[in-house]
Amino acid sequence: MSARPVWTLIVVVATLASACERPPDPAALPTSAEIRRAVTVDAIRAHLQALQRIAERNGGNRAAGTAGHDESAAYVSGVLEDAGLEVHSQEFTIPVFEQVEPSELEVTGTAGGGPEEVEPFADGEDFKAMLYSASGDVEAPAAFLDFDPAASGEELTGAGCESSDFAGFPTGSIAVLQAGPCLRRDQVVNAQTAGAVAVVVSYPGWHSGSVRRPTLLSPLQIEVPALSASSEVGAALFDAAQEAVPSPIHLRVSTNVRTIDRTTVNVIAETHSGDGAHIVMVGGHLDSTMDGPGINDNGSGTAAILEVAVRLASAELRNRVRFAFWSGEELGLLGSRHYVESLSEDERDSIALYLNLDMIASPNFVRFVYADAGSPSGSEAINDVLAGWLRSQGLETDPFDLQGGSDHGSFARAGIPVGGLFTGATELKTVSEAGVYGGRPGAPADPCYHLACDTLEEIDEQVLGEMADAAAHAMVTFSTRSPPIPGS
Incomplete structure (x- = not known):
């Protein structure tokens, strides 16, 4: 069902009511300490256990558009309703990507004869079809684009982000690239426009068993098979090509996938x-x-928000609090984008701020507070509350620019002040960060990011509790003062 009529009615009724009601008695307002004491790690863990059991019953995931996500949404709705909150489900349609059969990537030969011996590559371990890749089965020469076999780490410097990078690209070839400082969609679309019949993107910081599945954001305009691959795959293909000079190596890329609304x-x-x-x-x-x-x-983030919602459900507040649990973020912020785009101007104006919690229990954590460049006015005040509370507890923080890469980006683009908390994904912890936060320098914040091992056993409950407390403090602060952001 459409959300606009529901939320328009709520905003109109609430606005009229607020003009008639007297402000709440300051003595009745909740305090940060009261809510933080009520939001416990044990309660958050119970929600996480429920989500993990849901994934186990549904093929190991809770992806948008699947039974696992539907069951997760039903669980969250049930907890919220039991707490006495007003709950609505906003339905919308998304393109769901499915892999019908395992993908294939192999060196098949050179123009001058058979290939040097190259170990077979395994789907899921060495490479994966990107989200919204097209289906296809092609065999063609490989064409490498400014490939640097010595590249390493998480810094993405590969070519292909500009169409001009493909000047002189041999039409009918399979493009072999390294991940660049842009959307993977940009590299794939630029490659196919230049005449590539398939695209293989190697990530210097990814190794066998830790290959992720980047999103191409939409199946529209994607016409060729697109694979993400480990650094070892990229190096093996490059070495085989060097050994075959002057003949190009030939690759076979096969994907059998589909996208269903x-x-x-x-x-x-x-x-x-x-x-x-x-x-x-x-x-x-x-x-x-x-x-x-x-x-x-x-x-x-889901479990922390859920528990804060339970504890604020019956509280007397100056400002209304709205809790959101988005679908389709992993496909390209689809849920939050749909929500914001469905709002009228008055509905957008009624939202004083948006706070985002995404990945707040990374095992090799840094306590990051959002600091996206170009965020709307008022955003700094949100993050000052978050960082200020953490520092008041003797806990160090660092600013982090997510470049709008989580659901807060949908709100920031609408001019709504945003803030949030994050403990890291594939970012490699520096020596200086390890000196402050402990953990392993040179290792990713979350080695199980977007992998099957992202389970309850891998989270850090200490930082989870700290970040949940910071979020609870911020929610109490903003919901009990008027205006929520001073000067707004």
């Missing part, structure tokens, strides 16, 4: 008390990737 839901809940003209909003994505249960990404 399915209905999914955002779960939205709201407190009964508080001024509906100044809505304090907190959210995080409920969906996992198709490759794992998503307990840190983003069961951790």
